[in-house]
Amino acid sequence: MDVLCVGLAVWDISAFIDAYPVENTKVDTQTLQECPGGPAANAAGLLARWGVPVALAATIGRDDYAERILAELGAGGVDTSLVHSSSVDPTSVSVILVNQRAASRTIVNRRAASPADPCRILARPAWDQPPGVLLLDSHEPAATRDAMTLYPHARTVLDAGTARPVAVELARQVDYLVASERFAMQFAGVSDLCAAANRAAAMRALWQLNRRCVVVTLGERGLLYGTDESFEYLPAFGVDSIDTTAAGDLFHGAFAYGVLKALPLAEALRLAAAAAALSTTVRGGYASIPALARAQELQAHGG
Numbered sequence: 001m002d003v004l005c006v007g008l009a010v011w012d013i014s015a016f017i018d019a020y021p022v023e024n025t026k027v028d029t030q031t032l033q034e035c036p037g038g039p040a041a042n043a044a045g046l047l048a049r050w051g052v053p054v055a056l057a058a059t060i061g062r063d064d065y066a067e068r069i070l071a072e073l074g075a076g077g078v079d080t081s082l083v084h085s086s087s088v089d090p091t092s093v094s095v096i097l098v099n100q101r102a103a104s105r106t107i108v109n110r111r112a113a114s115p116a117d118p119c120r121i122l123a124r125p126a127w128d129q130p131p132g133v134l135l136l137d138s139h140e141p142a143a144t145r146d147a148m149t150l151y152p153h154a155r156t157v158l159d160a161g162t163a164r165p166v167a168v169e170l171a172r173q174v175d176y177l178v179a180s181e182r183f184a185m186q187f188a189g190v191s192d193l194c195a196a197a198n199r200a201a202a203m204r205a206l207w208q209l210n211r212r213c214v215v216v217t218l219g220e221r222g223l224l225y226g227t228d229e230s231f232e233y234l235p236a237f238g239v240d241s242i243d244t245t246a247a248g249d250l251f252h253g254a255f256a257y258g259v260l261k262a263l264p265l266a267e268a269l270r271l272a273a274a275a276a277a278l279s280t281t282v283r284g285g286y287a288s289i290p291a292l293a294r295a296q297e298l299q300a301h302g303g
Contacts (some may be wrong), residue, residue, distance in 0.1 A: 001055050001128070002047075002132055003044075003052055003053070003132070003257075004054070004057065004154075005041070005135045006056075006057045006137070006144050007038065007135075007136060008038035008140070009036065009041035009058035009060055009092070010041070010091070010094050010109070011065040011068060012094050012245070013094070013096065014033045014035075014105075014285070015031075016100050016283060017098065019099060031283070033283060035072065035287050036068075037246065037249075038058070038094075038139075039161070040056055040136075040137050040249075041069070042249035042285055043159070044056040044073065045076050045253070045286050046250050046289045047253050047256065050292040052257060053079070055078070055081065055125070056078050057140060057147065058082075058119055058139075058140060059118050061090040061091035062087060063090065069083075070083065072286070082121055082125065084119035086115060096108075098245065098283070100242065103242050103243060105243065105244055107245075120142055130151050131151055131154050132155065133155050133259050133260045134157070135159065135252060136156060136157065136158050136174065137161065138164065138167040144170065155175045155259055156174040157174065157175070157176040157178060157255060157256050158176065158179075160183045161182065161183060162180070163183050168209070172209055174210070175213060176255070177215065178215045178251075178255060180217055181218050183216075184205075187205055187209065188201050188204075188206070193218060193224075200231075214227070219244070219247075220236050220244075221236060225266075232266070234269055234270065236273060236276075237273060237274055237277035237298055239277045239278065240281055245285040246285030246286065247277075247279050247280050248276065250275050251273065251276035252272070254274075254295065255272035257272075257292075258271050270299050271296065271299045274299040275295040278290035278294055
């Protein structure tokens with residue numbers, strides 16, 4: 001096994017509409033799409049499609065959504081032997097409203113704040129080799145601690161979405177802190193990352209937290225990476241976006257690929273940015289995973 005993704009797996013139900021609905025009205029859609037979702041599951045799906053032996057550790061329920069998640073991830077090549085089927089927790093479900101005109105999305109989640117019967121990894125699976133990379137999203141704290149204990153030599157990547165206490169504590173420990181704009185603003189206490197002073201303050205705060213490798217993703221505005229004293233800006237690739245669902249998840253999966261392959265940091269980030277950009281040109285999240293060759297081509301020749 002090359003990569004172990006630990007975190008959230010959900011079932012996504014996406015409705016594509018022409019504009020965000022006004023409250024207390026009805027909106028019609030001609031396109032409804034369902035597929036697996038969640039940061040860890042989407043990242044695992046990308047890695048499997050890119051030819052990487054990858055496993056997922058997550059909590060799901062024992063319902064139809066759970067069966068569909070396992071079936072589709074398994075068909076895509078993801079090892080689901082560590083996915084825990086809880087008898088008391090329902091499978092997480094996301095209802096996603098995609099504004100086709102703005103390529104934006106609004107997500108409503110049904111998710112247990114803290115699973116009563118969470119995923120655990122209490123013994124090493126019988127894999128040919130231990131994972132070289134752990135990709136974590138902080139949604140499965142117990143399984144995350146288990147994985148880091150069982151595989152202390154694996155390189156660790158954190159998909160830090162919001163500055164919850166568990167995510168902040170994990171950010172202190174990982175080799176690569178890849179934080180969302182929201183996480184960076186929350187942790188640094190700044191209102192935006194548009195002003196140069198705010199960007200510097202955020203990078204300084206995150207570097208003091210992690211002191212290894214800090215990346216802040218800015219969506220369609222690109223990303224920042226570096227240290228508290230010297231950081232770089234990488235612009236996003238220019239593409240015709242129609243749906244941004246899962247773009248961040250796929251960025252993290254592609255970045256984990258770069259870490260696994262020991263790519264230089266800037267090259268790994270550029271590949272991840274290319275994968276994320278390409279995903280926004282296709283409807284859906286899991287369904288929008290781009291081929292490795294397309295991401296490499298955009299990485300090499302696109303803007």
